[in-house]
Amino acid sequence: MLIEEIFQEIDQRKDEMIQHRRHIHHNAEVSFKEKETADYIVNYYKGKDVEVTKNMEGYGLRVLIDSGKAGKTIALRADFDALPIQEETGLDFASKNPGVMHACGHDAHTAYLMVLADILLEKKDQLKGKIVIIHQHAEEAPPGGAEQMIEAGVLDGVDNVFGIHVMSAMDFGSIQYHKGNTQTGRAKFTIKFQGKGGHGSMPHQANDSIVAASYFVTVLQTIISRRLSPFENGVVTIGSFAGEGSFNIIKDSVTVMGDVRAMADETKDKIEAEVKRIAKGVGLTFNMDVDIDYVNDYPVLYNDPAMTQLVVDAITEAKIPGVVDISDGGPQPPSEDFSYYAAERPSCFFYVGAHKEDAPYPHHHPKFDIREDAMVIAAKAMAAVSLKYLLED
Structure with missing residues (x-):
């Protein structure tokens, strides 16, 4: 059977996957600056019977495999950007670039898909339709590479999109999915409270921006506890409070930066309205100017129920060696720019366990690592x- 042939070749090329993953890991590049990584991927496809489209509004790549037979077009997506984190793993192939690290598994995503794409290319005469391989830049940083690549036409002719994320906290051998709203939508805000500076001994002659901004941070917590229904999921986090100064000087202004996550776009809109209302209200209460910069970026990731069921059925029927659990993992708190593809085409994004016993660290941690067998x-x-997808009606 074809699937058994492909599984056998994947096993035979495991070391190649590891080699690709370690090369990309060692040469980590942050979002929108992944030139060397993109060149490495392009060189991999040189001389192969594929159509490669480069620089899709960034360093993203579109690789087309055409079976030459009529059928549907499936897109498979993997991201390849790293994070601005100083690596502390001590690995032999740790990032050589100071302050940059593959701390989320994107190196593994790219490595497995490169090898799989080559295998599917070898078997294309036994397939129908077309396969679009999306090697995507800049998943970690808004506006995100997915949106840019969509605008450049990466989904032209594509019917459905599928993606995988390896998960360091998930047991090796487990595969998880969820139907419907699956990962949170995201927004960020920067708010400046402009008061009047002065001497600490004469507060009546000043207008203390630290007091106003502190009040804002405190009241902001009531959005989740008092403005959202108990059945709505939302998070508001203050990540930066720029109020540093001298002990005896009243600050002239304070800038606050925050992060918003919600599992429904309607909830995200409600939080936005409340953040702005509270900020303006604090400005009126303390008689100071308030400048609000509120940016919505990644939408909620919606997994199409039919495509998700196809994933479940396909993996279950394949009886993949080493897979011990296929289950609904429920919604995931982080955001993911695969959501842009899912907003354009019925899609599914699912998760593969990659827990490594001697590296029990979460994603975005300086000691993050995965079990490479997960690839x-x-x-x-x-x-x-x-x-x-391609061979069954």
Whole structure:
């Protein structure tokens, strides 16, 4: 059977996946600056019977595999940007670039998909339709590479999109999915409270921006506790409070930066309205100017129920060696710019366990690492999905 042939070749090319992953990890590049990584991927496809479109409003790549037979067009997506984090893993292939690290698994995503794409290319005469491989830049930083690549036409002719994220907190051998709203939408805000500076001994002659901004931070917590229904999911986090100064000087202005997450776009809109209302209200209460910069970026990631069921059925039927659990993992708190693809085409984004016993660290941690065998499971899972999608009505 074709799927057994593909699984066998994936096993045989495990070391190649690891080699690609470690090269990308060692040469980590942050979002929108992934030139060397993009060049490495392009060189991999040189001389192969594929159509490669480069620089899709950034360093993203579109690779087209055409079976030459009529059928649907599936897109498989992997991201390849790193994070502005100083690596502390001590790995032999740790990032050589100071302050930059693959601390989220995007190196593994790219490595497994490169090898899988090559295998599917070898088997294309036994397939129908087309496969679009999306090697995406800049998932970690808004506006995000997905939105840019969509604007550049990466989804032209594509019917559905599938993606995988390896998860360091998930047991190796587990695969999780969720139907409907699956990952939070995100927004960020920067608010400046402009008061009047002065001497600490004469507060009546000044207008203390620290007092006003502190009041804002405190009242902001009531959005979640008193403005959202108990059945709505939302988070508001203050990540920066720029109020540093001298002990005896009243600050002239304070700038506050915050992060918003919600599991429904309607909830995200409600939080935005409340943040702005409270900020303006604090300005009126303390008689100071308030400048609000509020930016919505990644939308809520919606997994199409039919496409998600296809994923579940495909992986279950494939009986992938090493997979011990396929389950609904529920909604995930982080945001993910795969949501842009899912907003354009019925899609599914699912998760592969990559927990490593000697590296029990979460994503975005300076000691983050994964069990590399998870790439084999990811490749087999996506192969099973691709074959079921392309070959079955």
